[in-house]
Amino acid sequence: xxxxxxxxxxxxxxxxxxxxxxxxxxxxxxxxxxxxxxxxxxxxxxxxxxxxxxxxxxxxxxxxxxxxxxxxxxxxxxxxxxxxxxxxxxxxxxxxxxxxxxxxxxxxxxxxxxxxxxxxxxxxxxxxxxxxxxxxxxxxxxxxxxxxxxxxxxxxxxxxxxxxxxxxxxxxxxxxxxxxxxxxxxxxxxxxxxxxxxxxxxxxxxxxxxxxxxxxxxxxxxxxxxxxxxxxxxxxxxxxxxxxxxxxxxxxxxxxxxxxxxx
Numbered sequence: 001x002x003x004x005x006x007x008x009x010x011x012x013x014x015x016x017x018x019x020x021x022x023x024x025x026x027x028x029x030x031x032x033x034x035x036x037x038x039x040x041x042x043x044x045x046x047x048x049x050x051x052x053x054x055x056x057x058x059x060x061x062x063x064x065x066x067x068x069x070x071x072x073x074x075x076x077x078x079x080x081x082x083x084x085x086x087x088x089x090x091x092x093x094x095x096x097x098x099x100x101x102x103x104x105x106x107x108x109x110x111x112x113x114x115x116x117x118x119x120x121x122x123x124x125x126x127x128x129x130x131x132x133x134x135x136x137x138x139x140x141x142x143x144x145x146x147x148x149x150x151x152x153x154x155x156x157x158x159x160x161x162x163x164x165x166x167x168x169x170x171x172x173x174x175x176x177x178x179x180x181x182x183x184x185x186x187x188x189x190x191x192x193x194x195x196x197x198x199x200x201x202x203x204x205x206x207x208x209x210x211x212x213x214x215x216x217x218x219x220x221x222x223x224x225x226x227x228x229x230x231x232x233x234x235x236x237x238x239x240x241x242x243x244x245x246x247x248x249x250x251x252x253x254x255x256x257x258x259x260x261x262x263x
Contacts, residue, residue, distance in 0.1 A: 152176020213248025
């Protein structure tokens with residue numbers, strides 16, 4: 001299983017570098033939109049929408065909100081949209097702390113409609129306006145948190161983080177993930193010539209939010225009795241299983257690093 005996960009991860013990493021550094025930014029945004037659309041379809045299952053008509057309506061509503069968010073961002077509402085996204089993940093934490101109390105369908109549906117289109121919008125803006133290096137930095141922060149948590153959890157994990165949501169995650173894994181993300185943030189601070197202490201602290205905060213995204217999707221999967229969001233990636237599951245951490249991390253990343261870098 002680990003070998004299969006590693007091969008898939010390498011293929012995804014190569015595809016990501018192609019999208020970020022080879023394809024023109026506008027075309028890359030379209031590719032990302034198609035990718036996120038698959039995530040929208042998967043989220044419809046996590047929201048308990050089983051009939052094709054409801055799933056189609058969910059996808060159409062997400063596309064409409066994505067276009068509306070794009071228009072709002074062009075009118076100067078980007079900070080509002082970023083904080084709105086952060087607020088959704090904080091509300092998700094509330095339901096996570098209450099789990100296994102069933103997650104209300106209104107939240108399961110509404111959160112997906114909000115965070116997936118906003119995730120695409122923020123990624124597109126990050127790539128087009130900030131540049132591919134900043135987008136890569138985000139991916140490396142999230143990947144660092146994921147890898148650090150995986151190996152620290154396997155080696156030292158004893159104390160469960162959220163056993164009713166994701167039994168495999170431990171506080172030791174969280175510590176390893178935050179430490180690894182802090183190292184990535186330090187390297188990023190040196191690369192982008194950022195103040196080191198704020199960048200490292202912010203990198204750890206972004207990593208913490210990425211874990212929240214992972215746990216939120218895990219909660220929604222358990223809420224409807226699913227193991228994975230999909231099966232498109234061998235050894236990794238679906239699109240949401242790959243981008244859940246990223247979706248939660250990106251608004252805080254843009255708010256924080258935009259502030260300390262003056263971007």
